[in-house]
Every structure is written in C-alpha cells, then in structure tokens.
Amino acid sequence: MPDDGFWSAGCWSAELAAARGRVARIAARTPLIPSPALSERLGTGVYLKLETLQPTGSFKLRGAANKLVRLAESAPSLGSPPGVVTFSTGNHGRAVAYVARRLGLRAVVCVSEGVPPVKLEAIRRLGAELAMAPTQDDAEALCARLATEQGLVVVHPFDDPDIIAGQGTLGLEILDDLPEVEAVIVPLSGGGLLSGVGLALRHFGPPRPVQLIGVSMERGRVMFHSLRAGHPVTLPEEPSLADSLVGGIGLDNRWTFRLVGRLATDAVLVSEEAIARAMTFMLEEHGLLVEGGAATAIAALLEAAPPTGTGRPDAAAGRNPLTSLRGVFPWRPGGPLPVPRRIVVVVTGRNVDPRRVLGG
Amino acid sequence: MPDDGFWSAGCWSAELAAARGRVARIAARTPLIPSPALSERLGTGVYLKLETLQPTGSFKLRGAANKLVRLAESAPSLGSPPGVVTFSTGNHGRAVAYVARRLGLRAVVCVSEGVPPVKLEAIRRLGAELAMAPTQDDAEALCARLATEQGLVVVHPFDDPDIIAGQGTLGLEILDDLPEVEAVIVPLSGGGLLSGVGLALRHFGPPRPVQLIGVSMERGRVMFHSLRAGHPVTLPEEPSLADSLVGGIGLDNRWTFRLVGRLATDAVLVSEEAIARAMTFMLEEHGLLVEGGAATAIAALLEAAPPTGTGRPDAAAGRNPLTSLRGVFPWRPGGPLPVPRRIVVVVTGRNVDPRRVLGG
Numbered sequence: 274m275p276d277d278g279f280w281s282a283g284c285w286s287a288e289l290a291a292a293r294g295r296v297a298r299i300a301a302r303t304p305l306i307p308s309p310a311l312s313e314r315l316g317t318g319v320y321l322k323l324e325t326l327q328p329t330g331s332f333k334l335r336g337a338a339n340k341l342v343r344l345a346e347s348a349p350s351l352g353s354p355p356g357v358v359t360f361s362t363g364n365h366g367r368a369v370a371y372v373a374r375r376l377g378l379r380a381v382v383c384v385s386e387g388v389p390p391v392k393l394e395a396i397r398r399l400g401a402e403l404a405m406a407p408t409q410d411d412a413e414a415l416c417a418r419l420a421t422e423q424g425l426v427v428v429h430p431f432d433d434p435d436i437i438a439g440q441g442t443l444g445l446e447i448l449d450d451l452p453e454v455e456a457v458i459v460p461l462s463g464g465g466l467l468s469g470v471g472l473a474l475r476h477f478g479p480p481r482p483v484q485l486i487g488v489s490m491e492r493g494r495v496m497f498h499s500l501r502a503g504h505p506v507t508l509p510e511e512p513s514l515a516d517s518l519v520g521g522i523g524l525d526n527r528w529t530f531r532l533v534g535r536l537a538t539d540a541v542l543v544s545e546e547a548i549a550r551a552m553t554f555m556l557e558e559h560g561l562l563v564e565g566g567a568a569t570a571i572a573a574l575l576e577a578a579p580p581t582g583t584g585r586p587d588a589a590a591g592r593n594p595l596t597s598l599r600g601v602f603p604w605r606p607g608g609p610l611p612v613p614r615r616i617v618v619v620v621t622g623r624n625v626d627p628r629r630v631l632g633g
Numbered sequence: 634m635p636d637d638g639f640w641s642a643g644c645w646s647a648e649l650a651a652a653r654g655r656v657a658r659i660a661a662r663t664p665l666i667p668s669p670a671l672s673e674r675l676g677t678g679v680y681l682k683l684e685t686l687q688p689t690g691s692f693k694l695r696g697a698a699n700k701l702v703r704l705a706e707s708a709p710s711l712g713s714p715p716g717v718v719t720f721s722t723g724n725h726g727r728a729v730a731y732v733a734r735r736l737g738l739r740a741v742v743c744v745s746e747g748v749p750p751v752k753l754e755a756i757r758r759l760g761a762e763l764a765m766a767p768t769q770d771d772a773e774a775l776c777a778r779l780a781t782e783q784g785l786v787v788v789h790p791f792d793d794p795d796i797i798a799g800q801g802t803l804g805l806e807i808l809d810d811l812p813e814v815e816a817v818i819v820p821l822s823g824g825g826l827l828s829g830v831g832l833a834l835r836h837f838g839p840p841r842p843v844q845l846i847g848v849s850m851e852r853g854r855v856m857f858h859s860l861r862a863g864h865p866v867t868l869p870e871e872p873s874l875a876d877s878l879v880g881g882i883g884l885d886n887r888w889t890f891r892l893v894g895r896l897a898t899d900a901v902l903v904s905e906e907a908i909a910r911a912m913t914f915m916l917e918e919h920g921l922l923v924e925g926g927a928a929t930a931i932a933a934l935l936e937a938a939p940p941t942g943t944g945r946p947d948a949a950a951g952r953n954p955l956t957s958l959r960g961v962f963p964w965r966p967g968g969p970l971p972v973p974r975r976i977v978v979v980v981t982g983r984n985v986d987p988r989r990v991l992g993g
Contacts, residue, residue, distance in 0.1 A: 304664040306686050323686075325920050328669050560685050560922035560983030623920030631991055 285438070286476045289469075292339040292438040293445060299338035299372055301327050303443070305450040305617065310558040311571075315578045315594055318615045320454075322447055324622060325561060329367045329395075331517070331622030332443055333430075336465060337368035339439030340428050345376045356380065358425040360416040362409060362517045363392030364566075364622050365430040370401035381419055383412040389516055391626050408510050409520035431465030432528050440466045444473025447617050454483055456595060456613035458570045460621050461487030461496055461540055462518035464529030470619070471536025484610055486595055487533065487540040488569040490515040490548060495522050496533060497540050500601045505530050514548045514565030514629075517622060538610065539600035547572040552630045555620075564625035570618045573598055645798070646836045649829075652699040652798040653805060659698035659732055661687050663803070665810040665977065670918040671931075675938045675954055678975045680814075682807055684982060685921060689727045689755075691877070691982030692803055693790075696825060697728035699799030700788050705736045716740065718785035720776040722769060722877045723752030724926075724982050725790040730761035741779055743772040749876055751986050768870050769880035791825030792888050800826045804833025807977050814843055816955060816973035818930045820981050821847030821856055821900055822878035824889030830979070831896025844970055846955055847893065847900040848933040850875040850908060850925075855882050856893060857900050860961045865890050874908045874925030874989075877982060898970065899960035907932040912990045915980075924985035930978045933958055 303323050311319035324332035341357065356379030359369045366382035373380035380401040384393065385408050396403060404419065406412040420427045429436060447454055447470075457474065459467050467487045474483045489497050492511040499505045505526045510519055522530055533540070543551075548565050551572035555563045563571070577594040593612045663683050671679035684692035701717065716739030719729045726742035733740035740761040744753065745768050756763060764779065766772040780787045789796060807814055807830075817834065819827050827847045834843045849857050852871040859865045865886045870879055882890055893900070908925050911932035915923045923931070937954040953972045 301666060304683075304686065306661060307688065309688050326664065326666050326683075328667065330920060556922055556987045560690060560985075562916055562920035562922065627916045627987075627991060631987060 285472045288434060288438040289441050289445060289473055289476065292435070293442050295342040296335045296338045296439055296442045298342055299375060300334045302446060303327065305447060308559065310554075311574060311618070315574060315616070317594070317612060319574065320451060320615065320617045321559070322443060322617055322619045323561070324443065325563060325567070325620050329364070329371045330624045331364035331368065332440060332466060332619070333364040333368040333622075334371065335442050336436035336439035336469075337365065337372045337428065339442075340433065340435040341369065341372040341376055341378065343435055344426060345378065356423070356425045357428050358416050358419045358423070359383065359428040359430065360409070360412040361430050362519055363388045363396070364517050364624060366401070367392060367395045367399065367624070369428050370396050370399035373401065374399050379425075381425060383416040383419070385409045385412050387510070387512060387516060387519060389626065392624055395624065410507075410510070413523070431463030432523060432526055434528060436465050437469045437472070437528060437532070439469065441469030441473040443619065444470035445477055448473065448477055451615060451617065452479065454615050454617050456484035456486065456616045457619065458486045458488060458573060458616065459619045460515070460518060460566050460569045461489045461533070462493060462520065462566070463522050464496055464533040466619070466621065467537055468529050468532035471532065475536065484538045484595065484613055485536060486573065486598070486600075487537050488573040489540065489542055490518060490569055491542045491544050493518045494542060495520075496530075497542060497601050499530055500534055500540055514545055514552070515569050517564060517566030517624075518569065537602070539595070539598070539602045541573055541598040541600045543569050543572040543576060547576050551575055556630055561620065562623050562625065562627055562630065563620055564622045567621040567623070571620070574616070574618060645832045648794060648798040649801050649805060649833055649836065652795070653802050655702040656695045656698045656799055656802045658702055659735060660694040662806060663687065665807060668919065670914075671934060671978070675934060675976070677954070677972060679934065680811060680975065680977045681919070682803060682977055682979045683921070684803065685923060685927070685980050689724070689731045690984045691724035691728065692800060692826060692979070693724040693728040693982075694731065695802050696796035696799035696829075697725065697732045697788065699802075700793065700795040701729065701732040701736055701738065703795055704786060705738065716783070716785045717788050718776050718779045718783070719743065719788040719790065720769070720772040721790050722879055723748045723756070724877050724984060726761070727752060727755050727759065727984070729788050730756050730759035733761065734759050741785060743776040743779070745769045745772050747870070747872060747876060747879060749986065752984050755984065770867075770870070773883070791823030792883060792886055794888060796825050797829045797832070797888060797892070799829065801829030801833040803979065804830035805837055808833065808837055811975060811977065812839065814838075814975050814977050816844035816846065816976045817979065818846045818848060818933060818976065819979045820875070820878060820926050820929045821849045821893070822853060822880065822926070823882050824856055824893040826979070826981065827897055828889050828892035831892065835896065844898045844955065844973055845896060846933065846958070846960075847897050848929040849900065849902055850878060850929055851902045851904050853878045854902060855880075856890075857902060857961050859890055860894055860900055874905055874912070875929050877924060877926030877984075878929065897962070899955075899958070899962045901933055901958040901960045903929050903932040903936060907936050911935055916990055921980070922983050922985065922987055922990065923980055924982045927981040927983070931980070934976070934978060
C-alpha cells in the first residue's frame with residue numbers, strides 16, 4: 274500500500290487545529306459525563322461524550338461545518354456561493370442542510386428509501402431539497418450525477434479529509450476534558466468518525482497508545498469485511514436498528530479504509546438484540562434517547578461485561594473487558610491489551626422515533 | 634415581616650462561594666445548551682441547563698452535597714460521623730443516599746406512598762434505608778421522629794441555608810456560561826431551587842434585574858397560594874405527573890417562603906396536560922427524558938408561545954411571552970417586563986419511567 278503523503282503528521286495536526294476553529298462557529302462543544310451505571314457494570318471508569326446534544330442531534334454537524342465553512346470562506350474568489358449535494362442515511366444530510374442554511378448555500382440531499390421519516394422531515398424543515406433513491410449506494414450514484422448536471426459541490430459523508438478532520442474535533446475535546454483517557458469506543462460505518470478521533474488521539478494525545486475500538490452491527494459489516502480482506506468490499510444492504518450506519522465504504526475509498534486500518538485497535542460487531550438492549554439501557558439509566566447507530570458502541574460495552582450481580586467484572590479481575598469482543602484484528606501483536614481505567618464512549622446521535630426504543 | 638439578618642448580602646455571597654467548592658467534590662458541572670426548537674417557538678434565545686446529567690439524575694445532588702460535605706468536615710470534632718435522615722419525593726432522597734455513601738454516612742430516607750417505584754429502587758441501590766409514610770407531610774413528621782429517637786441529623790429537602798446555597802451553585806454556572814442571561818425559568822415546589830438561583834443572580838449577576846419565574850403544577854399550588862395569602866398555607870396533596878413537586882412548604886417555613894417572595898419575578902401554574910406535552914416535546918426535540926417536575930418549566934414556555942406556524946411569536950412582536958402566563962404577582966410594579974433575549978430553563982431531573990412519557 275503506497276503512502277502518498279496523506280499520512281503526514283504535520284498535515285493532519287494542522288487540519289485538525291484549523292477544523293476546530295471552523296467547527297466552533299456552528300457546532301456545540303459537547304459535554305463528557307461519567308456513567309455510574311456503565312462504570313459499575315464494567316468495573317472501570319466509563320464516560321459518555323454526548324454528541325446527542327448537538328443542535329442537529331448528531332456528531333455529523335462537525336464534519337459538515339468544517340467542510341462548508343471552508344467552502345464558504347473560499348467562495349468569494351469563485352463568484353456566487355455554490356450549492357452543495359450529498360448522500361446520507363440522514364444525520365449527515367441534516368447536518369449539511371443545517372450548515373447550508375446558516376451559510377446561505379443551496380443544499381441537495383440524496384437519500385435511500387431506508388432512511389427513517391423522522392430524519393427526512395428534519396432535513397425538509399431545514400429547507401434542503403431531498404432526492405430519493407432505492408438504496409444508499411444508489412443515493413451515492415445519484416449524488417454524483419446531480420453534481421455533474423447542476424454544478425454542485427459534493428460533500429462526501431466520510432471519505433473526505435475535511436469531514437474526517439471535522440469529526441476529529443470531538444477527539445480533541447475528549448483529550449481536553451480527560452487527558453488520562455485510555456480507550457475510546459466509537460460506532461463504525463464509513464469510518465470518518467473513527468479516522469478523525471484516531472488522528473486526534475495520535476497527534477494530540479498522550480505518548481502511550483490509546484485503545485480505539487470501532488463497533489459495527491452484524492447487519493452492516495462492510496468495513497469489518499473490508500479490513501479482514503485487506504481491501505474495500507461491497508455487501509448487500511440490510512435493514513438494521515442502526516440505520517445511520519447502513520451503506521458501503523466505496524470500492525474507490527481513498528481515505529477512511531486505510532486510516533481505520535492503521536488507527537483502530539480493533540473493529541467488532543454487535544447484534545440487533547444487543548443494540549435494542551443498549552437503547553433501553555441509555556433511556557432508563559441516563560434519560561438519554563440514542564439512535565441505533567449510536568447504541569452500537571454502548572452495546573459493545575454491555576456485551577463485554579456481565580449484568581450486575583452475575584459475577585466479578587473482568588476489569589476488577591485484571592482482564593480487559595474489551596478483548597472479550599470478537600474483533601477483526603485478533604492477530605494484532607503485543608498480547609492482551611491492558612485494562613483501560615478510563616473508557617470514553619462516543620454517543621453519536623439521538624435521531625430516532627422514541628416509540629421505536631420502547632416498542633422493541 | 635421582621636428581617637432577622639438572613640437577608641444579609643455578604644452572608645449569602647460567602648455561602649454560595651463556599652458551596653461551590655463543596656458541591657464540586659460530588660456533583661457534575663452541567664452543560665448549558667441552546668434549544669433551537671424552543672428558540673424558534675418563542676422567537677427569542679432559549680437555553681437548557683441540563684441537571685438531568687447529574688449522576689443521580691437531578692439537581693438535588695447539589696444541595697445534598699453542600700449539606701453533607703459540610704457536616705462531614707465538622708464531624709471529626711464531634712466524634713464518629715453521624716447518620717442523616719431526610720424526607721423526600723425521591724430525588725432529594727436519592728441525592729442524600731448518593732452523597733452519604735460517598736462520605737461513609739448512614740442515611741435514612743422517609744418517603745410517601747406516592748413516590749414512583751423507579752425512585753425508590755434507586756435509593757435502595759445506593760444502600761440507604763427507606764421509611765414509608767402515607768403522604769409527604771407524614772413523611773416529614775416521621776423524619777422528625779426518627780431524628781429524635783435515633784440521634785440522626787435532619788437534611789431538610791429545601792428549607793435550609795446549606796441546601797439553598799447548594800442549589801444556588803447552578804445559578805453561578807449559568808452566569809459563568811451566559812453572562813447576558815435575562816430570564817431564568819425554574820420548577821417551583823418548596824422553593825429551595827428558586828431561592829438559591831435567585832440569590833446567585835442577585836449577588837453574582839448583572840446590575841440589571843434578571844427575570845426569575847417559578848412554575849408549579851395546578852395540582853401542587855401550595856407555594857402559589859402561600860405567596861398569594863402572604864403566609865405559608867397547607868393544602869391536601871394531589872397526585873400529579875410532577876411527582877417531585879408534591880408536598881407542602883411547612884407552616885413553620887423559615888427561609889424559602891420569604892426568599893421566593895422577594896426573589897421571584899412571578900410564580901405561575903401549568904396543567905397536567907401541558908406537563909405531558911412538554912415531556913413528549915423534550916424527548917422528540919432533544920432526545921432528553923425529563924420527569925414531570927422538570928417539565929413544568931418547559932411547559933410554561935410552550936404555553937407562553939403559539940405552536941410554530943400559527944402566528945408570529947410574541948417576542949418578535951415586542952411582547953414578553955412570559956407575561957402571558959397567569960401569575961401570582963400580576964400587581965408587581967413597573968409595567969410589562971421587557972422581552973428577554975436570552976432565557977434559561979433549568980431542566981431539573983430525569984427520574985421517570987420512560988413508558989410514562991409515551992403512554993400518556
């Protein structure tokens with residue numbers, strides 16, 4: 274795999290630092306709170322990074338802000354501000370629509386029929402145009418066609434350095450609030466979030482490595498199988514509670530596949546049942562509505578630890594609970610990872626009909 | 634009404650400042666986030682102070698922390714640390730139990746039969762002893778009896794300067810995060826929260842007055858009628874969605890009745906239906922589960938503004954939306970209050986069975 278310069282530490286440090294300023298103009302600086310319930314269950318300190326409190330209800334606002342603010346800054350030299358087009362399972366589209374309205378840009382969002390009505394309605398309310406396609410991969414193709422036909426700038430949902438650096442700003446905030454962080458768990462689909470957080474940890478984090486686990490659902494294992502195969506693969510799309518993680522990574526993936534492959538300590542899978550349990554857990558224990566895509570990371574932690582009362586947590590016994598998850602990188606060298614004493618879970622989004630949480 | 638020195642500005646400033654240090658040892662510094670949905674609805678800036686993110690799920694942790702940390706600090710000179718006893722609709726009891734466990738103190742919590750099971754279970758899990766009584770007023774009497782019989786220190790849920798100063802620390806945080814705040818809306822029952830926040834605004838806030846509105850439910854109007862009567866009154870307890878606000882203020886009220894009377898711009902009432910709508914609103918628009926007691930303040934704001942699309946918000950037309958609420962102080966001098974451009978709503982707690990929000 275040739276290293277064509279994208280891995281340059283200096284460049285990514287500068288991109289992340291610049292992203293921080295742009296993102297701060299639009300997105301919230303979200304809180305990191307301790308989770309007594311998860312800490313007790315795991316036998317070690319667990320903290321929640323609450324991206325659910327972003328104005329659009331998900332972390333996707335960061336990448337969209339970085340990309341579009343940068344575009345708007347350069348637009349005066351290009352004449353009138355251009356419009357943008359994107360494809361999305363909903364959260365990225367809503368974020369692009371939100372930032373576009375703030376900046377006075379036209380926005381077109383291509384979506385599949387699998388996107389929940391609550392997300393479509395939010396995008397419409399922000400004044401963006403919706404274009405429908407059968408699947409997420411079809412929505413991506415439609416996005417490319419509209420860009421060419423109408424002269425719109427494509428805002429890729431993950432495979433773009435500006436998007437990656439934008440999502441990485443939440444990693445910078447984690448390091449500010451909890452410099453002693455030893456592990457971070459994030460949902461994993463296209464890999465923009467994991468790449469951004471991984472770069473933040475690598476270039477701004479402590480000298481010791483911070484464990485970084487990506488969690489996908491069994492019904493959306495494109496990145497998981499791509500990492501295992503050593504190259505991007507495609508798989509048929511399946512419906513999942515984690516609707517925001519549905520879709521491929523692109524056979525022509527330029528950035529996130531390689532970044533995830535180098536930055537992730539492991540990539541693991543969770544079942545639909547585990548996701549549903551995690552959604553209920555978050556509502557009952559923290560009063561937080563989280564969507565299925567966000568619940569994957571919580572689900573992995575819950576799967577890694579026995580319910581309270583059924584035995585001593587692994588961590589208390591000196592075993593790393595995260596290594597009990599079945600990952601794609603069991604062969605990574607160095608033996609069992611140490612028990613992380615401070616784990617951060619990124620709670621990525623809240624855009625779900627609450628009736629889906631309690632009805633299931 | 635004689636002023637027996639309790640109103641001394643110097644004393645309350647010192648109490649609040651000291652409380653801040655003690656509370657920081659136990660409670661979270663909670664975030665203040667903008668509410669795009671409420672801001673749009675009101676036509677003015679609305680922010681949420683998220684006490685739902687406290688480890689015990691409510692702001693009550695602040696007062697309990699201030700009281701018990703102070704007690705523990707003075708305990709060495711008293712021999713072995715004493716136990717504490719309290720009465721509560723649940724949140725204060727859970728907070729006392731949480732702090733007592735952290736400090737190694739015995740805790741007894743007297744509760745009525747109206748306290749929801751989810752709150753009783755949380756108190757039990759923290760290792761506190763529960764004592765049951767038919768009503769909240771009976772629980773208060775039981776608390777006094779147990780204190781005498783067993784030599785326990787009473788931790789009053791609101792009518793105590795340490796509790797008031799502890800709750801006031803959230804007012805200090807609001808001023809730090811949004812110095813331009815022009816109005817604060819809080820749920821109102823015993824008045825500890827309103828008193829603490831009002832003292833913080835008065836002694837640490839801007840020279841111009843900040844509007845401070847307390848919101849009770851129509852089914853829990855003891856403070857409302859006491860303010861109107863000019864002295865504490867009693868009323869029969871009624872079941873309400875706002876279970877945490879049930880109970881009297883005490884005919885022998887020493888602190889909060891007078892403080893609320895002097896510090897509140899107004900005290901208003903909301904219906905059970907308005908509370909239920911506010912709970913659904915918060916879950917759908919912010920992904921936040923809020924209990925009925927917390928929802929009263931949101932309900933007042935929603936009642937003060939028409940649903941989006943049904944007309945121009947009052948604020949945009951130069952009318953103060955808060956004055957459309959029917960309050961106890963319509964006769965307060967000075968004419969209509971100016972439109973607040975930045976309103977903070979204190980979201981006090983999240984301890985409710987989520988099925989109650991969606992089932993109603």
